[in-house]
Amino acid sequence: MTYEINETHDPDLKSWVESANDPNTDFPIQNLPFCRYISKFDGPWTTGVVIGDYVLDIFPAREMGIISKFPDLWGDGNKDIFAPTAEIRKELVDFLRADNLDAPKITEEKPGLIVPVSDVKFSPLFDVIRNYTDFYCSIYHATNVGSMFRPDNPLLPNYKYVPIGYHGRASSIVISGTDIKRPHGQNRTDQEAPPVFIPCKSLDYEMEVGFFVGQGNELGTSIPIGEAEKHIFGLCLVNDWSARDIQAWEYQPLGPFLAKNFATTISPFVVTMEALAPFRTPAFEREEGDPAPLDYLADDNNEKFGGIDINLEVFIQTEKMRGENIEPFLLSRSNMKDLYWTIGQMLTHHASGGCNLQTGDLIATGTISGKEKSERGSMLELSWRGTEPIELPNGETRRFLEDGDEIIMKGYCEREGFRRIGFGECRGRILPAE
Numbered sequence: 001m002t003y004e005i006n007e008t009h010d011p012d013l014k015s016w017v018e019s020a021n022d023p024n025t026d027f028p029i030q031n032l033p034f035c036r037y038i039s040k041f042d043g044p045w046t047t048g049v050v051i052g053d054y055v056l057d058i059f060p061a062r063e064m065g066i067i068s069k070f071p072d073l074w075g076d077g078n079k080d081i082f083a084p085t086a087e088i089r090k091e092l093v094d095f096l097r098a099d100n101l102d103a104p105k106i107t108e109e110k111p112g113l114i115v116p117v118s119d120v121k122f123s124p125l126f127d128v129i130r131n132y133t134d135f136y137c138s139i140y141h142a143t144n145v146g147s148m149f150r151p152d153n154p155l156l157p158n159y160k161y162v163p164i165g166y167h168g169r170a171s172s173i174v175i176s177g178t179d180i181k182r183p184h185g186q187n188r189t190d191q192e193a194p195p196v197f198i199p200c201k202s203l204d205y206e207m208e209v210g211f212f213v214g215q216g217n218e219l220g221t222s223i224p225i226g227e228a229e230k231h232i233f234g235l236c237l238v239n240d241w242s243a244r245d246i247q248a249w250e251y252q253p254l255g256p257f258l259a260k261n262f263a264t265t266i267s268p269f270v271v272t273m274e275a276l277a278p279f280r281t282p283a284f285e286r287e288e289g290d291p292a293p294l295d296y297l298a299d300d301n302n303e304k305f306g307g308i309d310i311n312l313e314v315f316i317q318t319e320k321m322r323g324e325n326i327e328p329f330l331l332s333r334s335n336m337k338d339l340y341w342t343i344g345q346m347l348t349h350h351a352s353g354g355c356n357l358q359t360g361d362l363i364a365t366g367t368i369s370g371k372e373k374s375e376r377g378s379m380l381e382l383s384w385r386g387t388e389p390i391e392l393p394n395g396e397t398r399r400f401l402e403d404g405d406e407i408i409m410k411g412y413c414e415r416e417g418f419r420r421i422g423f424g425e426c427r428g429r430i431l432p433a434e
Ligand code: CA
Pocket: 134, 135, 206, 208, 240, 366, 367
């Protein structure tokens, strides 16, 4: 079970990698997220696990017997193999723990086994993300957006039955730190005139969490809800950049298209389901009178542990703020446990008609907003479609994103009796349209 808590979650575990013992690090020995990286000095691309301010290359680790298995996710023929992230985690903890006195010496003798994060560049964990799907699982986000367009009837009748989603664009997924060019598109803000093709005027971000499919399913088969999480490799942060003016004009009747496909930013570190075990929560508590999930989306374990308590924060730093050395400003704070549907339900629903999910597919939750105003996960909601401008500490205001603005997303898990773990950052800066 991916909810199992074991000795790898012991909060007193320390590592001989000193920076992993800093109480503020996102990457203590209890986390060990996977990433793909290349040395800034020479190649090739490889796969590693982050510990403190370092990254450990799993290929020499395998050669040296530090780990006995790969997360064998790259290539064909692995369809029956679930990613052995639990085994790798135990072996890596044994190697990295502070009382393994031989390890620092082994490391010295093998240059490249452990390198500083500052010496590498990251890319998405799966070099080819074949498919990207985006859900719409925050009932607070759906209600906020719905009430801007349909004040009397914000939530459509399907919402509490179907995890709503759309197929996104995988080719434009970029790694944190990549600049985002403001897109052009059709704008029909003036209802009296025909649309015009101009740079987007209402550029926005969406605070989301994504998960990667580890093992897929054959075309024509489905994934029972009780098995869903075994197919999930781990989670990362996602910014689903959105062009609201383009979206408003193009979205009917088939949903978002160019408003969403110009860029999606992900954080490089994929936190495994095992690392998240201490932070599981019950699934969303539905209001009285809400329908129960249909049978294929219902499961006792999902009810008890399907949610995940991940604190999510969004910051903005404008060009002017950077010039004045003003720290990024906190726009919102929300939590993944407030999603109406769990990741298990998203995955099971996705495959329920026989759609074959594939290793490396990215599935995102949709904007994660909470009940409160301070928990709104997009600028569309924070500025209420631009009608309530956001005031920044240096006197600037924002209705939507302007050129030079940088959005920084962070995520972390905290619970009494356990070590805090984090997701690192997901950041991107807006460049002017061409
Ligand atoms: Ca979205």
